[in-house]
Amino acid sequence: MEFEPVIGLEVHAQLSTNTKLFCDCHYEYGDPPNTQTCPVCLGMPGVLPVLNQHAVEYAVKMGLATDCAIRPFSRFARKNYFYPDLPKGYQISQYDEPLCYNGKLEVVLEDGTRTEIGITRIHMEEDAGKSIHNESIGATQVDFNRCGVPLIEIVSEPDIRSPEEARAYLTKLKQILEYLEISDCNMEEGSLRCDANISLRPKGQEAFGTKTEMKNMNSFRGVERALKFEIERQTEVLNNGGTITQDTLLWNETEGRAERMRTKEEADDYRYFPEPDLLPLEVSDEWRNEIDSTVPELPAEKQSRFIEKYGLREYDAEVLTSDKYLANYYESVVKAAGDPVLVSNWVMGEVLRVLKEKNLTILEFPIDAERFTGLLNRVTDETITKSVAKQVFDLMVESDKSADEIIEEKGLKQVSDTSELESVIEQVIADNPDEYEKYKSGNPQLKKFFVGQVMRITRGKANPQAVNELMDEKLGPAE
8 A cells, every 4th residue: 555654844943032932041051060040941939931022023034934824812821741851840831822823834855856844833931941861870860050051942744755755844943943043953962853753555545644753863864764764664663554653752863763751641641731930922913014024035035036136046045045154155256356256156156066075164265265266356357377276276275375476476477479379289189299290181079189188288278268279270170
């Protein structure tokens, strides 16, 4: 029997506010354990939470960016469960009245297919602490620094039908969060986390099957691998006449398999009730509009503008806008150097190559927009050839010198002097009599050989157009 996957994702994103959600504690990943806490985030008796206004604004921004409705009045609730990293015995979250709801996000797959994925809700909540399993002492330790850090939970509709769609959706969400500058989205540090609900149903059936929940996926690749594993596992169980149990599974990235953690909880298991220490959250139309005015140009909008304004191909525009700072770098160079297609080719080729080889972000790229513009200007005015420009580029990566300084120091200016090029061409022909005879005997492709020899001797500095024109004169027609 052929089955169809039904996937829904729950994404938790830490908000990059200066302080926690309900207190003045600062949080920085990597701080010594239990040094960034106070009675409020530790849940001491008698303390009262005070809501962080900036966290609300960040959450509303994400809602607006994903086409959500913003609830004028929303409430916080206590989500009750007992775990060592939750000192209060409950988590302040939102339940039946989330801040943002009924949104959507369009994603584009690698084959160009477009699909729309609904967003059920985006709600605010505080983070829990972190359990550290210390094998050296044979015990589990708890770091409460993360307690109270503001989160938004983005819950999708069960609209995702493949692991590839799930990865595209997560990629788009991460782009938006980074464009809004409300989360650093570092999955390795836990500031972006994803849980997945997966079920299978016979192809064509409307009703959903029994779902499992997959946790502990710390990369987009890991999410894709975990979903593929669970789809294959459930398919095998159903084809063998078995039934799926509603479990929570932990993904083991090292071994490439899922491990059963516990029977999956339902909302009733958490005994939600309204948070008595917090008033309902009111977002007026005036405040909503004020926040909306701060939402920047988003990836899809920027991509469309790059295509229309700069004449870029859709794929090129998509790559250049995949990262906000890469897009800003590209535009800075275009404004100074002109020729948006030339700049696109260089950024997508040489710049991205260096970023990948050196494992850098564009903010760490050693050639700033001004120096890069200077190099491209020397290509445009034909001071150097394109092949020499790549040599200069590599030297600029390793130094703080300008293109002009390197060109002058290395003697790399393009050779366009006719008499000098004629001399080199004549020497190349004289040094390769066998190839010349083959050319004259009816093998015109050997012209490329002679041009290549000239470029080798001149170390790529010869003007290619001038070389080709002079070579035609010197070689004559192939008979």
